[in-house]
Amino acid sequence: MNADAIRERTGSLALPPASELRGSLDRLIGTACHGLSSSAPAYSARGVLVRWQRIMLVLLAVLLAGGLLLAPAGAGVVAIGLVTLAYAVAFCYRLVLFRLGARGGRMTTVSDEEARSVPDDQLPAYTVLVPVLHEPLLGELVEHLERLDYPRRLLDIRLLLEDDDAETTAAVRALAPQRHLSVVRVPVREPRTKPKACNYGFLPAEGGMCTIYDAEDAPDPLQLRRAVVAMRRLGPQYACVQARLGFYNATQNLLTRWFALDYGSWFGNMLPGLAALGAPVPLGGTSNHFRSEVLRAVGAWDPWNVTEDADLGLRLHRAGYKVGVLGSVTLEEANSDAINWVRQRSRWYKGYIQTFLVHVRRPRLLTAQLGPRGVAGLVVFIAGTPLLAAFNGFFWLLTAMWFTSRDPAISALFPPAVYYLGMACLVLGNLAVLYMGVFTARQMERPDLLGAALLMPLYWALMWLASLKAVIQLVTAPFYWEKTAHGLHQQGEPMVLPAGRGS
Numbered sequence: 001m002n003a004d005a006i007r008e009r010t011g012s013l014a015l016p017p018a019s020e021l022r023g024s025l026d027r028l029i030g031t032a033c034h035g036l037s038s039s040a041p042a043y044s045a046r047g048v049l050v051r052w053q054r055i056m057l058v059l060l061a062v063l064l065a066g067g068l069l070l071a072p073a074g075a076g077v078v079a080i081g082l083v084t085l086a087y088a089v090a091f092c093y094r095l096v097l098f099r100l101g102a103r104g105g106r107m108t109t110v111s112d113e114e115a116r117s118v119p120d121d122q123l124p125a126y127t128v129l130v131p132v133l134h135e136p137l138l139g140e141l142v143e144h145l146e147r148l149d150y151p152r153r154l155l156d157i158r159l160l161l162e163d164d165d166a167e168t169t170a171a172v173r174a175l176a177p178q179r180h181l182s183v184v185r186v187p188v189r190e191p192r193t194k195p196k197a198c199n200y201g202f203l204p205a206e207g208g209m210c211t212i213y214d215a216e217d218a219p220d221p222l223q224l225r226r227a228v229v230a231m232r233r234l235g236p237q238y239a240c241v242q243a244r245l246g247f248y249n250a251t252q253n254l255l256t257r258w259f260a261l262d263y264g265s266w267f268g269n270m271l272p273g274l275a276a277l278g279a280p281v282p283l284g285g286t287s288n289h290f291r292s293e294v295l296r297a298v299g300a301w302d303p304w305n306v307t308e309d310a311d312l313g314l315r316l317h318r319a320g321y322k323v324g325v326l327g328s329v330t331l332e333e334a335n336s337d338a339i340n341w342v343r344q345r346s347r348w349y350k351g352y353i354q355t356f357l358v359h360v361r362r363p364r365l366l367t368a369q370l371g372p373r374g375v376a377g378l379v380v381f382i383a384g385t386p387l388l389a390a391f392n393g394f395f396w397l398l399t400a401m402w403f404t405s406r407d408p409a410i411s412a413l414f415p416p417a418v419y420y421l422g423m424a425c426l427v428l429g430n431l432a433v434l435y436m437g438v439f440t441a442r443q444m445e446r447p448d449l450l451g452a453a454l455l456m457p458l459y460w461a462l463m464w465l466a467s468l469k470a471v472i473q474l475v476t477a478p479f480y481w482e483k484t485a486h487g488l489h490q491q492g493e494p495m496v497l498p499a500g501r502g503s
Contacts, residue, residue, distance in 0.1 A: 003250065008410060013040045013315075015203060016333030022204040029187045032199035041110040042361050043315060045305040045354045046480050050225035050361050073412055081418045087425045089386045091432065097273030098265070098436055102443070106272035108230045108241060109327035110347045115225035120151045124208030126224050127292065131160040131197040131313045133483060134214045142181070144218040149225060155180040156207050160197040164188050179270035191250055193481045195308035198332070202367035207292055214286045216333040218248060223328045227289035230326050233395075239294040239321035240313075242271060243287035244331070247334035250449070255341060256334035257452035266439040272325050279377030280317035282355075287330040294321060304479055307351025307359070310382065314359055318369040335484070342466045344484045349470035355412065356383040389467035392460060395422075430457050 015035050021028045037044035049057070100106075128145070132138065136397030140157070156382030157178075161168050163185045172183050186197045200351040204211055209228065213219060220226070223243055226439050230241045250260035267284070279462055288309065298319050301308040313323055335341040359366055359378060367375055402410045414422060473480060 010056040013043065013319075014297045014301055014354045015039075017296075018204050018206055024185070025314070027199060028203060028252060029189055031203060031471050032186075032196055033189055033191065033303055035199070035203075037304065043299065043358065044302050045311070045358050045478070048354065048474065050355060053357060053361070057482045061232075073500075075334060076413045077415060077418065083388075084418055084425065086232060086384065087388060087391075087429070088421055090380050090388055091410050091425055091429050092378045094270070095432060097277065097381075099273070101269030101271070101273035102439065103276075104272075106325060107327045108234065108324050110222075110226040110229045110233075116149070118229060120154070122152055123151060123225070123228060124244055125154045125206060126150060127154060127202060127205040127207030127210040128155065128157040128224075129160060129198050129201045129210065129212045130157065131194045131201075131212070132213065133165055134167050136167050136171045137170070138175060138215075141215055141217075142175055145181075145213070147221045148219065148223070149221045152180045155224075156201045156205060157181045158205070159183045159464070160201045161432075162186050162188065162192070162197070187350070191303050191479045191481070192261055193303050193306065193308075193479065195305065196303035198308075199300050199303060202295070205303055210292045210295060211289045211291060212286050214332060215328070217286055217330050218245070218332070219287060219330040220328045223287070223326075223330065224289070226328045227326060230324060231289070232289065234322075234324050237320075237322055238324050239298075239316045240283065240288050240290045241324040241326040242281065242283055242327045243289070243328045243330055244268065245284055245287060246329045246331050248331040249334050249336065250446070252334070252336045254452055255338060255374075255453070255462075256336050257343070258336040258456065259447050260444075260446070261437050261440050261449055261453055261456065262459070263437055263448075264444045267325070268440065268443055269436075274377060274381070275323065275325060276374050278371070279381070280314045280374055281323040281325075282352075282382065283313040283323065284309075285309045286332070287328075289326070291483050294319075300435070302358075305351055306347050306355050306481055307355060310352060311355045311358065314355060314378065314382075316320045317374060318366070320361075320369075333373045337485070338462060340485050342469065343463060343482045345463065345466035346469035347482045348471065349467050350474050350478070352382050352386050353470065353474055386467045388468055389460070389463045390471055392464045393468070396464075403503045433457055433460075 013036065014237065015031060016027075021031060037046040041047070043052075062080065064075065067078070110138040128148075130141070130145070135141070148155070157180055159172065160174065161183060175181075184201050186200045189196070198212060209224075209231070211224070211227070220243070227241055227243070231238060232242070245263050246267075247256065248261050249264065250256050260325050272280055273437070284308075293315070298312070298315050298321075300312075302311050305311045316323060335344055356378060366378075370378065398410060398413070401407060434454060437456040440446065440452060441453045
């Protein structure tokens, strides 16, 4: 799809070419912060709600409050019935995705031999963006990046540092200079987010392909070559391939085991399921490999969205492009601390709600671009994941109150239709979670995760806390980027980094 076709579908999103931005740092940082919000404000999360959305939320709040005041029993039944129905729809949708993904066939695999067989002169220049903030241990990161099997003359690794980050700046001084590795100092300017740094590093770059790695990542050494082969095989309608993410400290504690199963299901089944269904694929924050010209044409990353990756996946889909899933693994550190995990997950949930609100601003255009399946994925998967998680605590409280008090007022909230639907969600939903966890452990060939899989329903308590925090922060601090602390894995625990990590 050419730039004119993208403009017709999405509006004027294209950013200036690299040659125009390299000569002016002021214009570069201005474009990195405001390029998308200035050229296509309807696609930017800089404004959380547009006018009709604010009016709709106020009307819904007034309607709910009025119903609870005038007819509390009836309003309660209707509200609980609608939420229960939403649970049932989300449960069925995720099962369909899981089943489609588990069938296989949607993962693009590239063998080691095929990846190495491409002559160096047929490989594109590759821009590798590595945003780092308060990361004193850069030596391990650079060691992992140096394992990448790609011609050094075509490799452009950019460490993106905030200009006032003295801690990381001191660590950079200890690094051995490399021609293919440069340090980019990102000016201090709001918003202080990862996507702003990525824009600042990407916009003046000339690489034909571009990817992102996080500070703790250990990518498959052949991943760049695999991505090039995969993109050529898939064809120009594909803008990006998303590599799978795994963990090198999955067995550290129960939380890291849950996290490993969570990611195993997400990248091994859910994302391939979305691709099979023809729904938008929300990208992960790392190891996504783009055609640079397409990334620039759709406005790159939204610096005001705290899940810029998921938003970008939707924007690519709306522009008529597809996203593939690459059979290559990047290992990273699983969150082993519950507080740190909630901080990270709440940012993801907040960004999912941001992304939903942004993309439904023009419902007719959205429906025309995504189609019914895409809209269903946006509503059920993107909005439903954090919002339904937030409702979990309310239903747990009602259940506890019923068992301890047998209050008939609670019973009245659950007429037969609502009661049996809710019971099906409770019983079948938890059984499905157990099944998917056990299936994922088997699929990953990790019998050591089976015990954690059987305890997966307990993982929902942390998700509930994260979702509550996300909803609160969406109102109080919508653009605040909560930094995830790294280096929490146990000292002395070996990092198993095999030479090749394909599918």
